[in-house]
Amino acid sequence: xxxxxxxxxxxxxxxxxxxxxxxxxxxxxxxxxxxxxxxxxxxxxxxxxxxxxxxxxxxxxxxxxxxxxxxxxxxxxxxxxxxxxxxxxxxxxxxxxxxxxxxxxxxxxxxxxxxxxxxxxxxxxxxxxxxxxxxxxxxxxxxxxxxxxxxxxxxxxxxxxxxxxxxxxxxxxxxxxxxxxxxxxxxxxxxxxxxxxxxxxxxxxxxxxxxxxxxxxxxxxxxxxxxxxxxxxxxxxxxxxxxxxxxxxxxxxxxxxxxxxxxxxxxxxxxxxxxxxxxxxxxxxxxxxxxxxxxxxxxxxxxxxxxxxxxxxxxxxxxxxxxxxxxxxxxxxxxxxxxxxxxxxxxxxxxxxxxxxxxxxxxxxxxxxxxxxxxxxxxxxxxxxxxxxxxxxxxxxxxxxxxxxxxxxxxxxxxxx
Amino acid sequence: xxxxxxxxxxxxxxxxxxxxxxxxxxxxxxxxxxxxxxxxxxxxxxxxxxxxxxxxxxxxxxxxxxxxxxxxxxxxxxxxxxxxxxxxxxxxxxxxxxxxxxxxxxxxxxxxxxxxxxxxxxxxxxxxxxxxxxxxxxxxxxxxxxxxxxxxxxxxxxxxxxxxxxxxxxxxxxxxxxxxxxxxxxxxxxxxxxxxxxxxxxxxxxxxxxxxxxxxxxxxxxxxxxxxxxxxxxxxxxxxxxxxxxxxxxxxxxxxxxxxxxxxxxxxxxxxxxxxxxxxxxxxxxxxxxxxxxxxxxxxxxxxxxxxxxxxxxxxxxxxxxxxxxxxxxxxxxxxxxxxxxxxxxxxxxxxxxxxxxxxxxxxxxxxxxxxxxxxxxxxxxxxxxxxxxxxxxxxxxxxxxxxxxxxxxxxxxxxx
Numbered sequence: 002x003x004x005x006x007x008x009x010x011x012x013x014x015x016x017x018x019x020x021x022x023x024x025x026x027x028x029x030x031x032x033x034x035x036x037x038x039x040x041x042x043x044x045x046x047x048x049x050x051x052x053x054x055x056x057x058x059x060x061x062x063x064x065x066x067x068x069x070x071x072x073x074x075x076x077x078x079x080x081x082x083x084x085x086x087x088x089x090x091x092x093x094x095x096x097x098x099x100x101x102x103x104x105x106x107x108x109x110x111x112x113x114x115x116x117x118x119x120x121x122x123x124x125x126x127x128x129x130x131x132x133x134x135x136x137x138x139x140x141x142x143x144x145x146x147x148x149x150x151x152x153x154x155x156x157x158x159x160x161x162x163x164x165x166x167x168x169x170x171x172x173x174x175x176x177x178x179x180x181x182x183x184x185x186x187x188x189x190x191x192x193x194x195x196x197x198x199x200x201x202x203x204x205x206x207x208x209x210x211x212x213x214x215x216x217x218x219x220x221x222x223x224x225x226x227x228x229x230x231x232x233x234x235x236x237x238x239x240x241x242x243x244x245x246x247x248x249x250x251x252x253x254x255x256x257x258x259x260x261x262x263x264x265x266x267x268x269x270x271x272x273x274x275x276x277x278x279x280x281x282x283x284x285x286x287x288x289x290x291x292x293x294x295x296x297x298x299x300x301x302x303x304x305x306x307x308x309x310x311x312x313x314x315x316x317x318x319x320x321x322x323x324x325x326x327x328x329x330x331x332x333x334x335x336x337x338x339x340x341x342x343x344x345x346x347x348x349x350x351x352x353x354x355x356x357x358x359x360x361x362x363x364x365x366x367x368x369x370x371x372x373x374x375x376x377x378x379x380x381x382x383x384x385x386x387x388x389x390x391x392x393x394x395x396x397x398x399x400x401x402x403x404x405x406x407x408x409x410x411x412x413x414x415x416x417x418x
Numbered sequence: 419x420x421x422x423x424x425x426x427x428x429x430x431x432x433x434x435x436x437x438x439x440x441x442x443x444x445x446x447x448x449x450x451x452x453x454x455x456x457x458x459x460x461x462x463x464x465x466x467x468x469x470x471x472x473x474x475x476x477x478x479x480x481x482x483x484x485x486x487x488x489x490x491x492x493x494x495x496x497x498x499x500x501x502x503x504x505x506x507x508x509x510x511x512x513x514x515x516x517x518x519x520x521x522x523x524x525x526x527x528x529x530x531x532x533x534x535x536x537x538x539x540x541x542x543x544x545x546x547x548x549x550x551x552x553x554x555x556x557x558x559x560x561x562x563x564x565x566x567x568x569x570x571x572x573x574x575x576x577x578x579x580x581x582x583x584x585x586x587x588x589x590x591x592x593x594x595x596x597x598x599x600x601x602x603x604x605x606x607x608x609x610x611x612x613x614x615x616x617x618x619x620x621x622x623x624x625x626x627x628x629x630x631x632x633x634x635x636x637x638x639x640x641x642x643x644x645x646x647x648x649x650x651x652x653x654x655x656x657x658x659x660x661x662x663x664x665x666x667x668x669x670x671x672x673x674x675x676x677x678x679x680x681x682x683x684x685x686x687x688x689x690x691x692x693x694x695x696x697x698x699x700x701x702x703x704x705x706x707x708x709x710x711x712x713x714x715x716x717x718x719x720x721x722x723x724x725x726x727x728x729x730x731x732x733x734x735x736x737x738x739x740x741x742x743x744x745x746x747x748x749x750x751x752x753x754x755x756x757x758x759x760x761x762x763x764x765x766x767x768x769x770x771x772x773x774x775x776x777x778x779x780x781x782x783x784x785x786x787x788x789x790x791x792x793x794x795x796x797x798x799x800x801x802x803x804x805x806x807x808x809x810x811x812x813x814x815x816x817x818x819x820x821x822x823x824x825x826x827x828x829x830x831x832x833x834x835x
Contacts, residue, residue, distance in 0.1 A: 050471040050472060050551050051468045051469060051470045051471060051472070052468060052469040052471065052607075053468045054467040054468060054469065055467060055468070075608070075609070076609070076636075115653065115714055115715050116703055116707075116713060116714045116715040117703050119703075119704075120702060120703055120704025120705075120707075121702045121704060122702060122703055123699075123700060123701065123702055123703065124653075124699075124703050124706075124714070126653075127651075127653050127695070127699050128649065128652075128653025128654070128714055128715075129649045129650065129651050129652075129653045129766070130649075131649065131653070131715065132638075132646045132649070133638060134467050190469075191492070191638070192492070192493070192609070192636035193636055193637060193638055193649075193766065196636075196651075196766075196768060196779075200695070200777060203777065204696075204699055211775055212771055212775045212776075212777075213775070214770075214771065215770045215771055216770070217768065217770065219493075219609035219610055219613075220610060221549075221550060221608070221610055229549045232545065232546045232547075232548065232549070232610075233546065234544075234546050234613075235545075235546075236532065236541075236543075236544050236545025236546045236548070237545070278544075278617070279621075282540075282541075282544055282621060283540060284540065285537060285538045285539060285540055286533055286534050286536075286537055286539055286540065286541050287536075287537025287538060288537075289541075290533075290537075296533060297532055297533045297541070297545055298532050298533040298545075298548065349546070349610065349613075351613060351634065353631075353632045353633070353634065354629050354631065354632055358628055358629045358630070359629075360617060360620065360629075362613075
């Protein structure tokens, strides 16, 4: 695995800030003489990060669809659709129209006129992204198992490993957040750009396909060379041991042993995972670290000293394992799963407040792999035993086959038809 | 009004892209021979924008709270709270603790240790913003009318113009999205930073105050020198004639004729406005422009040629007014409202899909003014006659007094107590 380079200076500086904040605490005295913390004024982070909104990615002519190996952007809108039409040609035309539109959107263009000359015409593009930069937009389209049922005459072409996910331990799925014949994942560094893409693609889908469920996600760009590992809403780093090298992409992510039209594609598994963050926030730090198997601030495994140290699942202290066998990292580790890895590319989400006034938030888990059995195996183990299960619930789910990117002049999954 | 400088080159370039997209359209032929749009590869926008996440703002020692005159950031989390305690000292301590925490958060710090030394200790900070830059975070705290009811013995100190908003024409308010004793507006260029701030402040509020309602908003940074005007989810520019000069802030935004503790404060009016965007998207461009009184692509008034041309509400064509008297800009214009202006600082929002599978989205309208009567007057007119009412509904509402920023060593509204 490629170990991300750390900016040591920035790291130290952030560390100092953390220690400063921890040491300073909050000064809250008696009423009438209450004072705020001592720190003052504008302290600039030394790790001056910036987001280049002018970045754009190509859609046509790549080996894979964008939005998988692409450095994760800050924002996603994920939506699934059900086919309303049961005509193969309608599906084909929708994928072709989406392809053309996606290519234009990813370049920061509209998908047609925002302001047509004829005043009785309806604009092709809804307009809210006009004047905005491409913001690194990628759109990734997946085909659900339903595409290969009897409706479209494509049953014989079903990707070999595509089937609805089986029931899994700890499933608490809401049917309204589950399934779909098509998935669209739009990721961008500007939420308005991502939302615009999904909105205009949903509009183009009518009346062929209807919206089914959607999740809006946010997060820091994930771990990569020179970047720190992002954190989930439990405050822990997520993705320290994620797939990074080309060799691992080839081994675990891309499909290359199935029909020609599928090669360079991947399977997308999506789970909406609710986190009971208010309960979590009341849990002692020792227990939180026991549940994950890592420390919180720097993310090192309980058996090690640095974030990227390989966890030692055999280490013991006073006869007990240092990393609990039912901790999240022990159950999920490739060492304990026959070497299997999946590419995680998730986002945090929040739905505001629930009916009890509690913060309603969690993880939009999105993973890519060349065999959904890898996720099924992992989640079967995790769902049975993971200490984390006390604090999470899988409430939404979907599985899709993401075909390779279209060639110039072609469209998504053309060779399927 | 200060006219924002336009980057003419960038404008032209975006224009060219628009025309290209409009002219090119989407090539969708017969099944089997369907081709995407002709454009290929990575075309970078010439208007290379970037977001500097290292930016931070001071909290203490300013004349006004941040998040009002501050250049709008890309993301907001707005939340209101109800006091559970009816003890004045609890309110006072909460405002003091919030002040200290806000000052640290705005510097990119945590509000205490993420990983306390004692494993049985609960961390003070939830941790998900650790390692993140300040991202221009501002937190703005408001006091609702309830703070000045009988509970806290502060009735005699009520800001002169603070009272619950009256019922207004076209109100469709959901009580679960209305009111609150306290408001917190967190804005940042990183959604995880804004969410972290609200989450940790909500946690500190327990058990003194309980969450009431929340909205998560996004948007492009609003119009300002050198920046283009942002668009709402109807695709129209919003804020072309917004308050910009210091003189207008002094005249329309800041309170300076009330008790000493209120001076430099402002009134915050918040409305959650649902937009029926799918109906809107089906409306002909001529009608959309008639409803707003402006053209869509560039935003010029129907009577003019450039976005910043002053609308001519007396212009006629063939005997009919060029800008309809019931258009949005005609009803809202300061020329038609005794010269009154309010500072609009809103964000777009989306709640995903509604129960009919339709896109559920709209505007989190946030406005600042030195007299809520200015909003009430405007909305009374708009609610009665605005052509836009066919496509929108005011579903949430709140009004708050935002006290001035605390001095160093003090806390929010200290002089109220």
